[in-house]
Amino acid sequence: MTQDEILTCQNLRKTFGDLVAVDDVSFTIAAGETYGLLGPNGAGKTTTISMIAGILERDGGEVRVAGRPHDTRSSWGKERIGYVPQDLALYPDLSARENLRFFARLHGLRGGRVRARVEEVLELAGLAERADDPVKDYSGGMKRRLNIGVGLLHRPPLLILDEPTAGVDPQSRNAILESVAALAGEGVGVLYTTHYMEEAERLCDRIGIIDLGRIRAEGTRRELVGLVGELDRITLTADGVQALPTLAALPEVREAAGRDGRVELTVDDARRSLPKILLAAADAGLAVRAVEVAEPDLESVFLHLTGKALRD
Incomplete structure (x- = not known):
């Protein structure tokens, strides 16, 4: 592991009965780097990141966050990860501000830190003008942006995004991609799963192509294209x-x-x-x-x- 690696995964494996969902997956992410897991639905992307986030027990392999071992029982590692799931994790009857305040307290923020960080995230997500409206009245894109904002409240050095643009309109998708690019520019390591090739090409410094639970190839866009010989x-x-x-x-x-x-x-x-x-x-x-x-x-x-x- 190099000094600036925020995430190291080695030989991750997960089975469900006879199904091998993740098979010997290894990669690293440095601070400020956006790493894309590119593959179709069912390729093993969500299972992989669930093990990395400490949500799902792995059957084999190792995960290290900022150099320290991490698993489902590691509170230290979870404090350094912002996990944004594919399914929205929001309370629809609460406003955006109320949602953010609630999740900020879950992350241990108190008093003035809560207020200041909530306002910062509202601005980052582009929701300041609608901050007090119920989330159930938001568009799909606004909900997605708020979902990402929840994952950023505690300023994690590693942000995990699972298909963050699924089901949103082109304008909202562009806003989400710009926000992710800005986070990487601030030194946040980003693990980004997608089945949209154009998103991986636009955002990711390196890409792992995953299919049937295995990393088939890894590298920069130029390195991967070189494999084809075109x-x-x-x-x-x-x-x-x-x-x-x-x-x-x-x-x-x-x-x-x-x-x-x-x-x-x-x-x-x-x-x-x-x-x-x-x-x-x-x-x-x-x-x-x-x-x-x-x-x-x-x-x-x-x-x-x-x-x-x-x-x-």
């Missing part, structure tokens, strides 16, 4: 293709083709290569009117590793 593609719409030989000679370009005012390039890393390609095109007299970049995504990685689409 390259990025850049398409330049321009007045002619006279710069094609110049662009084809660039070390970043693997393949080049041109037709009908379009130059199509295959490269290793489009984001890094694009500025040099555009400069070379301009020097060769090519007037570029539009640029399209296509990168392999995690959907193709998942299909490659498991033989099925992510949402199967």
Whole structure:
């Protein structure tokens, strides 16, 4: 374990009768890192995080939170985890402020600390203007944001989010994703489970692809895409293709083709290569009117590793 690791999981295993729900799962999360468990429903994501949170007994393996062993009996570890379950854990007849005050006291906050932290979380969740309305009158997205706020009340160094955008509208989903990104920027380690590929690509520093209870691959988005062997593609719409030989000679370009005012390039890393390609095109007299970049995504990685689409 390195000094900045907030979570270490080694060889986690859980069975239910003959069903092996989690099979030898291992990964780590550093402070300020967002780690995504990406997989379809039933892949073992919720079982894994329930063992990490200390809610579910594991059949094998080890969990360490901030360097110390953690299990269902570890109050020290639970104090350092904010767990936001997939199902809403709120009292619908209470207001957002009343819910937060209640859960703050459960976490041991008292007096002025409760008031101050409740107001901070209301602002963070974007609910300050509706703080005294009953939660039952909230939209699905507002309830989800409040649910996350409850998990943040005690300022945990590790936040566990289980499918936090399930069933919310696009605007609320975007607000939730922005909030999660901000938390990681403040040094909070985030464990984020999802079956939405685009969320994992947007948020996560590293991703573990899980299926049938096993981690099939792990790494950054770029590392995972490299497993498939696909390259990025850049398409330049321009007045002619006279710069094609110049662009084809660039070390970043693997393949080049041109037709009908379009130059199509295959490269290793489009984001890094694009500025040099555009400069070379301009020097060769090519007037570029539009640029399209296509990168392999995690959907193709998942299909490659498991033989099925992510949402199967």
